[in-house]
Amino acid sequence: MPDRPAGGQPRVSQAKARLLRVLGHPVRVSILELLRDGERTVGDLQQALGLEASSTSQHLSALRSLDVLESRREGTNVYYRIKDPRTTDLLETARKIITTSLEDSQSLLAQLNDREATED
Amino acid sequence: MPDRPAGGQPRVSQAKARLLRVLGHPVRVSILELLRDGERTVGDLQQALGLEASSTSQHLSALRSLDVLESRREGTNVYYRIKDPRTTDLLETARKIITTSLEDSQSLLAQLNDREATED
DNA sequence: GTAGGATCTTCAATGGTTTGAATATTCTAA
DNA sequence: TTAGAATATTCAAACCATTGAAGATCCTAC
Numbered sequence: 001m002p003d004r005p006a007g008g009q010p011r012v013s014q015a016k017a018r019l020l021r022v023l024g025h026p027v028r029v030s031i032l033e034l035l036r037d038g039e040r041t042v043g044d045l046q047q048a049l050g051l052e053a054s055s056t057s058q059h060l061s062a063l064r065s066l067d068v069l070e071s072r073r074e075g076t077n078v079y080y081r082i083k084d085p086r087t088t089d090l091l092e093t094a095r096k097i098i099t100t101s102l103e104d105s106q107s108l109l110a111q112l113n114d115r116e117a118t119e120d
Numbered sequence: 121m122p123d124r125p126a127g128g129q130p131r132v133s134q135a136k137a138r139l140l141r142v143l144g145h146p147v148r149v150s151i152l153e154l155l156r157d158g159e160r161t162v163g164d165l166q167q168a169l170g171l172e173a174s175s176t177s178q179h180l181s182a183l184r185s186l187d188v189l190e191s192r193r194e195g196t197n198v199y200y201r202i203k204d205p206r207t208t209d210l211l212e213t214a215r216k217i218i219t220t221s222l223e224d225s226q227s228l229l230a231q232l233n234d235r236e237a238t239e240d
Numbered sequence: 241g242t243a244g245g246a247t248c249t250t251c252a253a254t255g256g257t258t259t260g261a262a263t264a265t266t267c268t269a270a
Numbered sequence: 271t272t273a274g275a276a277t278a279t280t281c282a283a284a285c286c287a288t289t290g291a292a293g294a295t296c297c298t299a300c
Contacts, residue, residue, distance in 0.1 A: 008170055009146035013153065016214045017146040024141025025259090026129035033133065042276065050128055055260060057277055067221040076268060076275060084220055090213045094136045097204050101187040145287085162248060175288060177249055196247045196296050 022066050027051065027059050029091065031080075035069070036088050039081035142186050147171065147179050149211065151200075155189070156208055159201035 009017075022028065027049060034040060034048055046056040060080055063069040070083045082088060129137075142148065147169060154160060154168055166176040180200055183189040190203045202208060 009150045012215070013149040014146045015218050016211060017144050017149045019144075019214050019218060020140050020149070021144025024137050024139075024144045026134045026137040029133040029137045029140070030129045052261070053276070054262080054278085057275095058260085061277070067224075073268085073276095078276065084217050086213050086217050086220075090210055090217070091136060093206050093210045093213065094139050095132070097206050097210070098135050098139060100204055100206075104187075147287090163246090166248095172289070173248070174250080174290075178287080181249080193248090193296085196245095198248060 019066060019068070022062055022068065023087075023090070025059070027055075028063055031059060031063065032068075032082065032087065032091055035080060035082050039072075039079040041077040041079055043077065045080065139186055139188070142182055142188065143207075143210070145179070147175075148183055151179060151183065152188075152202060152207065152211055155200060155202050159192075159199040161197040161199055163197065165200065 023032070030049055031045060034045055040048075042053070042056060042060065045060070046053055049056060051059075060069065060071075064071060064080075067083060068087055069080050071078050071080045073079075143152070150169055151165060154165055160168075162173075162176060162180065165180070166173055169176060171179075180189060180191075184191060184200075187203055188207055189200050191198050191200045193199075
């Protein structure tokens, strides 16, 4: 079994990319944030997201097909939950990276403004 | 300033999604893996990736535009490096999630095979 | 200083993939 | 069987990746 399939990049890179890509959508990020504190029904999620039922279901199924979510049925409702808690950590890390990056540009901006005020 | 822009999902979710999506491509995952141990030139990366120069440059620029990478020029070469080390952590977390998920399906498969061998 | 070569980036066109919305279908509980 | 809920399918529009050509930028050597 070759490490590098026809595509070009190694299998492991491809697997990571698949996971990150499925997480890389605003609706799906919102879903994970909603599920951070525990399971919820599809109808509940749909309402919180402000989406059509069909669209909600499609995003949920994308996440489940990569094993990010799992579901159980109870009567007429289906409950979804996050399968691996490290998925939440991953999103939290993403948040930290973004925050740092924004803080850096903020402080750069402040420096530029200071300089403008004092120079010449 | 509204939390929820016209798009639908909150700004924060959108920002996270942008970051995760730019990381969600096999070539860009490979780039980050190559840069894990330190900076490298574009030509070096290009060769390791097996890509066209222009394609390499565009992936690098996508990563830089979201502040994932930074670069410096030295003579005719440009060196790229990872800006925030937590980006590496994020990829590592992704790897762990995938590994666990694969192990789970492996053991499920093993159970199925055992049952097949002993039943009837 | 300027011609040539090397490295990297940008641009525009193409082909492919993903998304969103609407509709149809399946599933479940009563 | 019927209503309600969830999922699957479809198709047009938006988006992304790749390619090749042209454009910068910098070094070296004459």
